[in-house]
Amino acid sequence: DAKTTQPPSMDCAEGRAANLPCNHSTISGNEYVYWYRQIHSQGPQYIIHGLKNNETNEMASLIITEDRKSSTLILPHATLRDTAVYYCIVQPPYKLSFGAGTTVTVRA
Amino acid sequence: DAMVIQNPRYQVTQFGKPVTLSCSQTLNHNVMYWYQQKSSQAPKLLFHYYDKDFNNEADTPDNFQSRRPNTSFCFLDIRSPGLGDAAMYLCATSREPPSLLPTDTQYFGPGTRLTVL
Numbered sequence: 001d002a003k004t005t006q007p008p009s010m011d012c013a014e015g016r017a018a019n020l021p022c023n024h025s026t027i028s029g030n031e032y033v034y035w036y037r038q039i040h041s042q043g044p045q046y047i048i049h050g051l052k053n054n055e056t057n058e059m060a061s062l063i064i065t066e067d068r069k070s071s072t073l074i075l076p077h078a079t080l081r082d083t084a085v086y087y088c089i090v091q092p093p094y095k096l097s098f099g100a101g102t103t104v105t106v107r108a
Numbered sequence: 109d110a111m112v113i114q115n116p117r118y119q120v121t122q123f124g125k126p127v128t129l130s131c132s133q134t135l136n137h138n139v140m141y142w143y144q145q146k147s148s149q150a151p152k153l154l155f156h157y158y159d160k161d162f163n164n165e166a167d168t169p170d171n172f173q174s175r176r177p178n179t180s181f182c183f184l185d186i187r188s189p190g191l192g193d194a195a196m197y198l199c200a201t202s203r204e205p206p207s208l209l210p211t212d213t214q215y216f217g218p219g220t221r222l223t224v225l
């Protein structure tokens with residue numbers, strides 16, 4: 001399985017953009033990059049995924065480098081409700097494997 | 109309009125006393141997953157059902173079993189819970205397994221927090 005590396009924690013000011021990095025240098029050509037988040041005491045929630053093109057939806061944007069070895073999740077206007085653990089996952093062919101994730105704390 | 113429902117949200121059992129956790133879904137998805145999440149750790153996949161086919165992860169202890177009597181329901185049975193089995197148990201669903209549809213997403217329930225006394 002391709003492994004991911006994320007910073008363990010980061011802080012963000014409310015209303016500002018939050019940029020969450022993820023390294024996945026061993027990613028294979030057919031593996032997708034997924035982002036999920038888990039708010040305290042809730043189940044994980046899907047955010048976005050991509051293969052090689054940048055993606056945007058109502059929750060976030062995903063920027064994948066041209067060599068696909070890293071990506072950045074962007075929360076454009078962070079709110080207090082975005083405080084959560086964010087997981088960057090490279091989708092292996094048969095299961096979703098969660099790493100340690102980044103604990104994001106949005107401060108007022 | 110809950111999509112993945114887990115009951116109960118909190119379950120207390122005694123050491124060695126069998127316990128069953130339940131999950132139901134209104135999405136009509138083919139795949140149902142069970143994850144274990146211990147305190148301050150990431151979720152870890154235990155097994156999944158693709159329709160009626162059961163797929164166990166290699167490192168899932170024999171103490172954990174699962175049943176899926178129909179599309180909507182899936183149960184997690186812990187035959188003899190130990191103190192180390194205290195955790196949040198998460199149920200998730202997807203339309204197809206990642207091996208068939210890599211772009212599919214998983215929908216998670218709120219989890220059942222299991223306490224073993």
